């Protein structure tokens with residue numbers, strides 16, 4: 001099946017558009033494809049299509065919708081190698097990680113196809129004679145999904161899987177850097193038998209214009225966004241006019257605490273997994289390594305040795321674990337954060353500069369002697385850089401961890417069970433990895449507190465986001 005699709009999908013029609021934009025390979029800057037550059041007018045058409053398709057899709061049984069979704073998931077898995085190659089070409093991540101994401105992405109479709117069958121309401125004992133009370137669950141309606149480039153498949157299926165399973169129809173706006181994975185997924189959805197208009201993909205460079213239409217249109221009843229905190233705040237404001245339901249999965253600033261009583265090898269392993277996955281470009285990446293003084297030097301030495309041995313290169317390269325950053329802006333940001341930190345006294349243990357390879361490659365880096373006033377301690381780095389700060393007491397570690405407006409993921413390593421409970425409860429984050437650096441799975445609720453966002457994705461909570469609860473009061477029952 002042809003997977004490289006460059007037209008957008010609206011109401012079952014593939015729309016080439018009057019103009020196109022270039023999608024390039026971040027590993028070498030080469031042109032991969034020219035993709036349809038659509039805008040506000042086509043977004044309006046996509047909303048209209050989703051609105052027309054909604055009643056019939058919502059009326060189907062969850063089992064029926066689930067059967068189509070499972071066919072979609074099967075097709076994705078059958079094409080996993082080709083999808084992974086396409087993803088690596090446009091996003092840059094190592095091929096093994098891209099393949100892992102395809103499987104992870106499919107898992108949301110599969111899981112919600114099952115879970116929607118359990119959209120239970122309640123019967124409620126009535127406090128008044130003659131009445132019977134109940135609640136039922138119904139799909140919220142047309143949903144909009146705005147997705148980022150760092151997980152070009154999974155961040156779409158984590159929204160579209162539960163939405164479609166619940167009976168909603170969707171308009172997706174993928175990131176401009178990675179539309180090809182989204183369009184390939186739409187091809188497979190079509191092949192799985194998803195009716196026209198149920199899933200629409202609007203590609204385009206005018207993110208702000210497309211976003212404004214999605215937010216202002218009262219037919220769109222929910223918006224789900226994953227991306228930067230400033231854009232999330234803008235969308236939050238723009239949705240006020242139509243009082244939409246909102247899911248916002250925004251930036252993080254994850255602390256990764258290593259206590260003296262941690263298993264050193266496990267902590268280093270967890271830090272590598274959490275920090276350097278996707279070349280440090282995930283919102284749940286460890287952003288600040290906070291290490292107790294007794295284990296500090298051994299941890300720094302062990303982590304540095306492991307990071308210095310990482311292989312940097314194009315994601316298709318043999319043994320590559322660190323690919324390019326997504327674009328020049330990202331590279332410049334990482335460079336300036338490290339430069340500033342070093343000027344303020346941080347020590348480069350390994351890396352600390354662009355890689356010799358031409359293009360968007362940054363050396364995997366470990367910095368010791370970081371302090372809480374450094375910018376890279378306060379902002380999401382989104383690159384392969386691990387700043388380490390030393391601490392003395394548990395209270396100090398918790399205070400450092402919570403000294404941020406963000407609260408997405410947090411991690412800590414300790415073998416004291418009492419401390420594990422205390423710290424897990426005290427940390428202000430939506431997700432906590434305890435002696436574990438990889439926490440994401442379709443069966444668990446993913447999301448943040450504070451300025452990291454609203455709502456949860458994955459798990460039964462993730463389905464609930466696409467359902468309304470309707471209360472039914474039966475009078476005159478006798």
Ligand SMILES: NC(=O)C1=CN([C@@H]2O[C@H](COP(=O)(O)OP(=O)(O)OC[C@H]3O[C@@H](n4cnc5c(N)ncnc54)[C@H](OP(=O)(O)O)[C@@H]3O)[C@@H](O)[C@H]2O)C=CC1
Nearest residue numbers: 147148174175176207208211227228231250251283380382
């Ligand atoms: N939480 C997370 O997982 C992510 C966090 N980030 C953080 O954000 C930083 C910047 O990344 P960036 O790619 O610029 O993130 P953005 O928030 O700009 O992009 C995410 C998505 O939002 C779209 N978008 C951008 N502006 C608007 C708007 N005004 N209205 C509607 N949609 C909009 C983008 O479209 P388009 O691509 O066309 O601009 C893309 O689809 C990263 O360095 C990282 O710190 C980034 C990505 C994911």
Ligand SMILES: O=C(O)CCCC(=O)O
Nearest residue numbers: 150151226282283284440
């Ligand atoms: O960066 C993100 O937005 C999501 C991280 C991917 C995951 O772990 O699910």
